[in-house]
Amino acid sequence: MIWSDGHLLKPEEPALSAVDHGITVGDGVFETCAVYGGQAFALSRHLRRLARSAAGIGLVAPEEQLVRDAVAQVLAAAPDSGRLRITVTGGPAPLGSMRGDGPLSLLVAAGPASPSSVSRAVRLPWVRNERSAVAGLKTTSYAENVVGYAYASERGGDEGLMANTVGALCEGTASNVFVEIGGELLTPHLDTGCLAGITRELMLEWAREEGLPAREARVDELPFGILDEVTLAAGGTIGGVSGERGVSLALAGSIRNVAPVVSLDGQDVAPGPLVLAAQGLFGRRLAEQVDP
Template identity: 65%
Template sequence: MSMVVWVDGALVGPREKALSAVDHGVTVGDGVFETCAVYDGTAFALTRHLRRLARSAAGLGLDAPDEALVRDGVAQVLQAAGTDAGRLRITVTAGYGPLGSGREPGAQTVVVAASPAAPGATAKVARSPWVRNERSAVAGLKTTSYAENVVALADAASRGADEAILANTLGDLCEGTGSNVFVERAGELVTPRLDVGCLAGITRELLLEWALDEGLPVREAREGELPFSVLDDVAAGRAHLALAGSVRNIQPVVRLDDTDVEAGELSLRARELFDRRRAADVDP
């Protein structure tokens, strides 16, 4: 299997020209998306992902996506993909539009695609020279305007990393290009508050809930508790770092910039907890 793609009600070839050349998602990145892990032909936490898709659309000023249509697309794609699928992406754009930033009322474009995925058990990260704007109009929304992430991730990859870690404009630790971050120190796993500009990740959300259920010390940071400089403590071995995201789940970090670091004991326990709980409930 390479990739299975569905656009507006029909399966299409992955290289088939299936969108308008002036779709607003193409011309100005006017759209929202979700990525789910797929296990044994089923999308994980699909209901939560669709709920966030609707929140992102509302934040962008788009009509709520047609959930029944999206679920139909998901079903068709996963049936065609079989058990080889590991990643599912749902994209909803504003559809046909003018060449400028203004929108033209009309039907949205809906794309569902699946491909294999082989996430590692650990991660290598690099500090990004760019920052996340916590006051942006799209802060905390999962939009297709993703060029900042593409550039930051390419820079990290050029330095041997598989994720870039960003501060916000105030110097707070924020997030990765496609992940939330957790800092392990003093016997706790602590993740940045949402008001620093990071995405409200589904994996982040579930880990906070499940850790509370099982008495694992995982929590949201207090205001100002996690400056970007906390990564100096990680590099020095005084703290540890873990990533959380769809497909990657929980990944302890084993390299920061050019320094090998140890996976934290609590990060490893969080990875085990998440893997166990997600295996027990495919749509928590």
């Protein structure tokens, strides 16, 4: 079910102009929320981030109440949905990078979701540019994420993990990363170029409230090579050296929530106790409040 310009549409019905800047050059921002019982989870936080992303690329987000009304209409028409997406684009514009002077486009769509309780990750050969003009923003310019996901999928994964340009662990194509190491659960610093994920944000807040040792890592604390230690901890070897430290991973995102990584580059790996505790904590807390 799709909302566009005040109307509810089916997927086969037209919703945007062929010269919409979101189509021609990917000029737009978006948010994805999980839907539970016909309600969008953490909608207020997602709308705040939508406004930050829009400002980051020079757009003005639509009035919040307009978006909330559109969300309500879509979910009333499709209450069994599992996923909600809100998209704002630059609207109709010339065929080039220059924006037009007309109104922005707003789309709200809802559909099914089939989240898994575990994740299978693959390391990607490409990097995230932490100095990009859109670093840390949730934009519709998503081609590199699509390519990365396809690479991971072809190798049996459901997510691809990236370093940044200086070799720090950054993020997945559609998720944040948590690393269990040394009795703590660490997630890469935002200065690595990763997205400030809503699930990441909530996980850190709830962990702090409940005494789970989780924190944002220092910017240079988690090199991409830390992933070698995940496979070493599972009994693999690198250069004839076997692993002894218990290092494991979880991925965090709006649909997967907090999901332990059980395979890395095709090798089975075991989630650690903090990863499992984080998954349980997040599942319990999200059931308590729909808009934390």
